[in-house]
Amino acid sequence: MSHTNVDNMEEIYRIGIDVGGTNTDAALLDSKLNTIHTIKVHTTRDVNEGITESIRRLLAESSVNPAQIRYAMLGTTHCTNAIVERKHLGKVGLIRIGAPATTAVPPLADWDDTLKATVCPHAYVVHGGYEYDGRTIVEMDEEEILDCFLKMKGEVEAVAICGVFSPVNTSQEKRVEELAKQVLGADMPVTLSHEIGSIGLLERENASLLNGALLNVIAGVVKGFEEALHTYGIDASLYICQNDGTLMYSEYALRYPILTIACGPTNSIRGAAHLSGLNDALVVDIGGTTTDIGVLMQGFPRQSSAAVEIGGIRTNFRMPDILSIGIGGGTIVRLDETQDQVTVGPDSVGYELLKRGLIFGGDTLTATDVAVKLNRYEWKDAQTEALDESICKRADEIITRDIEEAIDRMKTSSDPVDVILVGGGSILVADKLEGVSRIVRPDHYDAANAIGAALGEVSGETERIYSLDEMSYDEAKEDARSHAIEQAVLAGADRDTVQIVLSEDIPIAYLPGNALLVKVKAAGRL
Template identity: 75%
Template sequence: MNGTMNNGASAGLEKAYRIGIDVGGTNTDAALLDSSLRCVHKVKVHTTADVNEGIVEAVRRLLQESGVDAADIRYAMLGTTHCTNAIVERKHLGRVGLIRIGAPATTAVPPLAGWDATLRTAIGPHSYMASGGYEYDGRKIAELDAAEIAGLCRRMAGEVDAVALCGVFAPVNREQEKLAGDIVREVLGPDMPVTFSSEIGSIGLLERENASVLNAALLQVIAGVVRGFEAALNGFGIDAQLYICQNDGTLMKSEYALRYPILTIACGPTNSIRGAAHLSGLSDALVVDIGGTTTDIGVLVQGFPRQSSAAVELGGIRTNFRMPDILSIGLGGGTIVRPDGPGGVTVGPDSVGYELTKRGRIFGGDTLTATDVAVKLGRAVWPGTDSAALDESACREADAVMQQLLEEAIDRMKTSAGDVDVILVGGGSILVPEKLAGAARIIKPDHYDAANAIGAALGEVSGESERIYSLDDWKYDDVIHDAKQNAMNEAAAAGADPETVQIVSVEDIPLAYLPGNALLVKVKAAGRL
């Protein structure tokens, strides 16, 4: 790929194209990359109520406008908001049977504590506690009662679409969850989908339980996404390997996504971060992604998005599965500017969204937007529009407010007092001046407006391991080796070429509040398709 192959091999590789699609709330972006990961063509279409329509239209335009033969497309990657929307809107979720393996130790707090009535209704009434569980070091709290698990399964028979199993400290020892899974499939049938909490979340029981139930509830949603994506590609004669974007900036095979749909949550901002790294050539920077409604700011660390270390609320539910560390503010191309707000000019946080070209002042509408301000101040040129009637002093005041919002957000995401490189991506990047306080350099790379779709198409696949080890029982070097091997195995299972898998990060945290010289080890590995 770098010119070291013979001509015949190079010619064959030139035709190994890949499509990256990122479905956002306002637009669906798509990019076509060649075998050297160069952007050949990009398109942007409006996201509709049926998001598959936007995907079909994006693929149609990519093929038509680029002239690339559908037979030469080998890979297709999709970043989607389907699962996020399903949780937020409480729609299309499956009915879930939950069994917490932790009695008598965990009975003080019932399952689904803190869930609102609408989400409880969507999930269904089948949440139970059963005996079992482990200590932090893998010692049993209580034995698993097979007859008890089987009885609970019979109570939920015919009334659930999936089962979630959550054991105390299951990420340390998965044996009881696996045994319970075997019983579930014996009673409810071999095709009953089962989500194991040890494969989803971190150590904390309640947050991991919540994440596992949500994952089980999303299994039908992701199945519809994959079927729709396959149908869209098949309709154009594209026979490609399908990948779905994860929220750590990497990919997973569609088969893997069918088991872990919750890992797609918040993949949009991470696609933009990965795309920004690829387009700019930087591996450590702040990424500012400005869309039509919001600005998402993330941190690029060694080429990947920084992960959040705190528990994350998802649709009002507290979870602890991995999520990107993203700060969102209400500033985008369609953000509404009010010149006569209380105390002067106010900016947002509301937006006209996809109605920008109808409601914006430069388009003949009656609403002053951030895009109007950028055009008036000469930062952007929009053919066929007129900004002469806009009040320049009001626009300059609004620009100062927007600049302050960005500078404060950048300062909140920095980990040191010094200036940092800032990569600008997204169509709303026209709002940003040439200099910002706290930014050493402001880089706006080629194809910045399609960074999310390009990030979706980049071909690395990751795996993670998170486990507590007792150094009374393990040597430190053996602990790190075991954790690395587990992460590499997970990456290979998700679709990475085992020969290319490398360790991306290793983090070990002594847990002073636990006996036995306990150590929490987190490892991430990634490799090429």
């Protein structure tokens, strides 16, 4: 029997796992959020194998008692990949409440035909909708709606409902949901657009459809994660990472899988902030395939203000402002001898680096070979003699220049900025970069994504239009704040720790009656 220190008995741990295209990273943190141990394993074709293997090794190498692990967080690219690769998507029926006001642009107008056929066999525009201030444009015709659901019966696995200005007035969407369950059964999953997107109709409709299509995907992910934990005797609360750097309960994720899109880069940004102690900096995360550059503002990732395309579909829910370039540890370096030109990327050997890289006895010159040849990094048993130093130096100049240019594009002024370097590929970067005041490489830099997943705060958010003829400016702000706080508590935050992390309001000149758009985001600890 082992003699455990009595103080240690009370320690509660959390596991963070981040599944990337090349590697699956796992980190174990204690209750003070110190990093106890990290693991990197190759992502396998069946992603759950990589998750199970990383948990097994984490427990074996840290010798922590599984019973003391109370929280488990997963950041995953499953949903992004499903959309980009057009695989495993479910069939969704769409009801848009908006005739005759919105018939000029049909649903799915900008989707390609294969994706339309895969995801949405039934899309109908029915009478109804609201003005920007919540007044009814047209009453709904319930017979018309019931008729649409009868046509869908047996042909869809989920339903998406999207009404004009429904974030301002949610009652029509909720009534259509009741009708859907009446015809299609009480357990038919229904996505209401006002719970997902912001004001813009088409992007919100797209996000709702994709959300419905991803329900099967996320169910498989959560089930695989639960099984992996149970295999090793871990009975923990499960959280899934969202793309704004915060967490949601696994039950919440099962209803809103769309919110997991692009959480990988965000986790790295949060992890970088935690490991470096900086709250405002640029984060350069270099993986096996890409370099993702994000901006840390007050400890959270800067959000993108543009509409975001996922797999070619415009959506408008919150996404981190990330610039990705094709440079990573596995990026291929080529010499064109006829023109005496060196090129770098954008293609990568990915998870085959240890087989194909020259220093590992392979046949492909990669960015990692260049870094080792130029003594940025020591790799034991690396075979560097055969590498041509002049080619490596020229490749290094290109890599450095590309990263400097990308950093410059993400800066908001010409002043030098602090850069936090994370990710396994950060060995590629020189110690000095143009336009950078200092480079911080924190401990555990190569597992920042998994550490970011484990940190997790829980957030809630609201975006609404208020009419200032009906209430004062302060009342509108207060209403939005309390709504955002309630959303955070619903997602699993401890009410006493919830703070407002973002608040902005925009007077909308093109709408009559003193309209004000208010956006508020609140976040708190588990």
